[in-house]
Amino acid sequence: MPTPAVERGIPRPAGPRVKLRTLLRVASVAGGIQFGWALQLSLLTPYVQELGIPHAWASIIWLCGPLSGLLVQPLVGHFSDRCTSRFGRRRPFILGGATSIIIAVVIIGFSADIGCYFGDRGQKKMRAIVAFVIGFWVLDVANNMTQGPCRALLADLTGKDHRRTRVANAYFSLFMAVGNILGFATGSYSNWFKIFPFTLTSACDASCANLKAAFLIDIMFIIITTCISLSAAHEQPLTYPSIQSIHPGEEIPKDSSEHEAFLWELFGTFRYLPGTVWTILVVTALTWIGWFPFLLFDTDWMGREIFGGEPNDGKNYSMGVRMGSLGLMLNSLVLGITSVFMEKLCRKWGAGFTWGVSNILMSVCFVAMLIITVVNSNVKFDGLLPPDGVVVAALIAFAFLGVPLAITYSVPYALVSTHIEALGLGQGLSMGVLNLAIVIPQIIVSIGAGPWDELFGGGNSAALIIAAFAAFVGGLIAILAIPRTRRVDKSRIHH
Secondary structure (H helix, E strand, C coil): CCCCHHHCCCCCCCCCCCCHHHHHHHHCHHHHHHHHHHHHHHHHHHHHHHHCCCHHHHHHHCCHHHHHHHHHHHHHHHHHHCCCCCCCCCHHHHHHHHHHHHHHHHHHHCHHHHHHHCCCECCECHHHHHHHHHHHHHHHHHHHHHHHHHHHHHHHHHCCCHHHHHHHHHHHHHHHHHHHHHHHHHHHCCCHHHHCHHHCCCCCCHHHHHHHHHHHHHHHHHHHHHHHHHHHCCCCCCCHHHHHCCCCCCCCCCHHHHHHHHHHHHHHHHHHCCHHHHHHHHHHHHHHHHHHHHHHHHHHHHHHHHCCCECCECCHHHHHHHHHHHHHHHHHHHHHHHHHCHHHHHHHHCHHHHHHHHHHHHHHHHHHHHHHHHHHHCCCCCCCCCCHHHHHHHHHHHHHCHHHHHHHCCHHHHHHHHHHHHHCCCHHHHHHHHHHHHHHHHHHHHHHHHHHHHHCCCCCHHHHHHHHHHHHHHHHHHHHHCCCCCCCCCCCCCC
16 A cells, blocks of 8 residues: 555655746647637537437547546656656656647548548448547547646646646636637638638538548647747756655656556545545536536537537538537637636635536526527427527527636636645646546546437437536535635735
């Protein structure tokens, strides 16, 4: 059994206080990552159904994200805590993850062409589906490989300054908003194949070509933001003597024994977590039970429930998907604005209280979506477009969800980073611990969302009911159980 983490923490490299503009540049890689994630959220669930995967099983495709997060992100966090590369502990993993993202989006974008090359003909696209699933899973692994080290790098650079840690995470959230805005705007535009005519092939129609072109734009954005981020951070390399000083008299574990020791370390860590950290993990789990059905079916909900369409059946579904992408772009605008005021909100109300209120707002928005669905189902538009009022109401619900999403992308990470620090854990492993509270609920939702919706008629309402309930309960726990501490230190953050 490993020794308590308190006794063997991994110190952050000491150094001068990092300027805020440096933190801003380091966090910029989140924009590139989130650009691709936005394309995933807005286009890929509809696309897999157009390839021929039934709606009830579309959520299974998304199972890779939480499964890879369950193992990949904690492993990457563990190894980045101990990485002795001359380029630093975190940057090699960020670069490797960004490179893997580029490879994955090429496979996804060209999946129809790959399927045709290997023998797909007509409506049967099994080879394209296989290529798509491989690319999709590689993309999720790469996303998990990149985000954890980036957040850990920000925590390394801010040191023990809790306020700057919150600011750094707010920057990260802001760039996620920027990536979302650009990604959803790209996904909502339907004429990319005219700008990039080479994307239109015999195996890839206009809808497929738009997806392909959007991912090619994503590649350029990832390259730019990764270069900005990696050039801004100047990490102090970790040396073997400094690692050995953490474990006096012990040899550095190698190969499979290191993996075994890590798993014991990760799960053994839970024995030493204080009650406040357990509360944060519980609220995180409930929050993501709320978010994942929405993130999984947002544009599909707009195409089916609001525009009354079906994949590969008329134009209504495609129009609904594009309108859903517009709603998600509005969501990201609100997310970005909220990120700017994040630090002030947390100082005024306390991080836990702010988080709880945002979760209750999230629940209200999901209930509003259910009401909109019921109202729209009683409106007869006979294949025509839904009433403008219904569409506007749906877009407003999407936009308001940007407020709790900004909190979700920032506050839990800042809280865990500051509360677990006393245990002496490395920041990579700290992010891995929080990630377990995110991915386990996502596994449950990925497995159950499609069949659960199918049980209640094949729509998305059943999953939204669960999402609203989980968000509300999580909000109440955050308000009542997370200590409402507000910093009385009036010192300013020096640029």
